[in-house]
Amino acid sequence: MTFGEFMLLVAGIFILAWIVFAIGHLIELNKDPEEFTDSHNKRTAWAMFIIIYVGGMLASAYSVWYYLERKLPEPAAQQGVWIQTINDLNVLATGIVFVITTTMLFLYIIKYYGRKGRKAQYIPGKIKVEMMIVAGVAIGLMILILPSGYYWFQIMTPAPKDAIKVEVTGYQFAWMFRYPGPDGKFGKRDWRLINPDNPLGIDPNDPAGHDDIVTTEFKVPVGKPIALHIRSRDVIHSFFIPFFRMKMDAVPGVPTFMWFTPKYTTVQMREKTGNENFVYEVACAELCGSGHSSMRTTIDIVEPQEFEQWLNKQTAWYETYKNKQVIAEMK
């Protein structure tokens, strides 16, 4: 739909609304606003039932179908599988409660709409009923929440010792990555040392940092735990990997952590989704300024040997930094 057509559609609906409105206004002019006849109540009740309840349930069903066509592919990390399971469990549980309570509400409307000569039943409440509601909801929630309490600590525990460490740094409006190099240790960082040659502010005097690899490419092997050390250089960002169902904020001054075990390589995922251009996209999920919606990066998940080859090809950050310093001094 072009913008012009869209505006025409809106104008059409608008005019329609005003015609309905004018009719409605005229209808009411000769009526007593305090009189609610049986037929009036009946009409209103059934209109609510059909338009809001039946229409709403059909629309909800359509909405669910529409979502199933567009939902994310199967979670590509073990932690994501847990999160998706909890999500689906919640959909099921709340779906049942939604249908029951909403059906009750609208059935009562069509059953008990006001009629002359009928009298409402005087029921000020029963303590037993209230206790049953409390107990029922409490038990239901406890069952619903038990697996979450378990999985929460599975996901949020410190990463296993043998995990591959990667440091993620967010800044307006992109992401940067650092691998610890052969010694497995990140060099110290200080934001006051940041300059164009040293975008992460790695301390050049810390030998642990000399073999660190700084890159804008994010590649990790499949099937191994990956531990992310997440940091930010300016404002709060959030490292959101929708295909893993995971995210963690990047907060300046407060390092955060997240770990996951990828299940499928990018190539495998292309086969699974049938999309030959598939990439693991990473989005920023915390408002960070004008470029928030384009703060995109990708994760390339590869076979372990390919990852080793790639890592070995990278030059350490310190090499380029040192050379540049030498050139600067010569000038």
Added chain:
Amino acid sequence: MSEVLRQGVNQESAHTEGHHNGNGLSFWEKWHRGESFFSKYVFSMDHKVIAKQFLLTGMFWGVMGGLLSLVFRLQLAYPDTPIPFFEVILGKWGEGGILDPNFYNSLITIHGTVLVFFVLTGGLSGTFANLLVPLQIGARDMASPFLNMLSYWTFFLASVIMFVSIFLPWGPAASGWTAYPPLSALKELPNMGIGMDLWLVSIVLFIISALFGGLNYVTTILNMRTKGMTMARLPLPVWGMFIASVLGLLSFPVLLAAGVLLLADRHLGTSFYLSEIFFNGQALPNYGGSPILYQHLFWFLGHPEVYIIIIPAMGLVSEVLAVNSRKPIFGYTAMVISMASIMFLSFLVWAHHMFVSGMNPFLGSMFMYMTLAIAIPSAVKVFNWLFTIWRGNLRLTPAMVFALGFVATFIIGGLGGIFLGNAVNDILLHDTYFVVGHFHVVMGVSALLAMFAAIYHWFPKMFGRMMNRTLGYIHFLFTIIPALLVFVPMHHMGMAGVPRRYYSFQSFDYLAQWQDINLFITTMAIIGFSGQLIFFYNFFYSIFRGKKPSSNNPWKATTLEWTTEEMAPGHGNWKGQVPTVYRWAYEYSPPYLKDTDYVPQHIPPEQIKKEPVKVSEPVE
């Protein structure tokens, strides 16, 4: 004390009716007697006038906030098409028909702020607490009418400052309504300069206004109830206002502190929230602060804030449902206890907004349990509403229809909360469209439906006329259908990982498929907004031309506000004695009545036994 007031103000209140020899008085004398135009309608100390002032200001901001949302909805529907009229209405922010991304952020910020604070807090509880608290408890006015006036005018000043900030060339605040630092603390960022300062000042003033109001409501409810009006006989709207006011008094000051500290970080070089920031090509000297501290302070108010909005709404809806079901509210005590427990629990759940902020996971799990515990009192309320209409005799007035709509949307919104309160699920859903859909359904749509229900219900009390009924039903359909069609699909978008506050979906392959739903949502938003024009027409037309109700009590309700015909500005509320209360507020359809189906609170028991109360019996 209340005895003295009840007797003492009697004589004084006579002047509101008589204007006895008020013509020869000087301006200031008239002012003091509350008889000049300014002291009557502008700087009024009368709670009924202040209620209308809050309502009109809230309606103004509702329109403003709605229009802002239409602008950014159009942007989301047509991210790649230049829309020429953006340049017409937005000037340099819409140059060539392309919306400036910073201004997009400003739009969502101002939209969120004004709707949460100015419409749903100021407009909803400001209006109905002012209108109903003195009238339903049988008081001549608020405990401190002057503080009450100050509360409105502080709110007005906050409104003016916010309004001015929107039109400044430096741009309005663009940090989201949550204003997380460092984004909101770096004043060199575009749209984060003077606009952000004004935003903070406006919020600080708003908090002061809310505190003035809250102090007054609590004091009035505790001290100025009429004879026989025990706490256990209070109508539920008053309970709602009372609990929400206590909640506000305890939590708003924390946001005040957060705002003042943020101002200090911006201008005084402090480092409460800032640490290790490299920005604009240079390292900032700040060290040792924590942005997480702000989030704790903000959400310590921010979460109770949604209950400050929804608890009065619950109270109002309970009243409308009971009156129009002709049936006592089911489980009055349970309703009060559940509201009080929501209040108590709401202090213990704030960090569920911060599950993925890097907070200690142990804290996260505690907050998850506390958050889901809130579902228990909420479920009690929902079932009590359902059991209230069960076996009732539903008179489907427009107000009743809106109240039933509230219950329906509150169920949807409440169930959405189960997802977000679950820490594990929140790892996926945090800061996605699911959150947007959820809070719009539960504290946007349902609170608005409650507000409309209350307006339709108490309109005869406020303006002495009735609103057009058919237009009320049309308004209802044009509100709830578009609202659900806008916000329910957003839940699905969130589950599919669509992040919120995105200027466009074009940078990501996995978001491209949601473009058509964006167009649909925008269409529905425009329809929903245009539906509100019907309401505005009905509202203003009915103030002047609406039909007059046949009696003081058009809905045949039991509460005290319907016992007086006094509506002119001025303290007093009742011409003679303030009625004495003999029973609770929900004596509908008791089995011992024959001709009629309700017993107002002020009818002495001996009168009922002799003969049942007549419907339109004049009071006293």
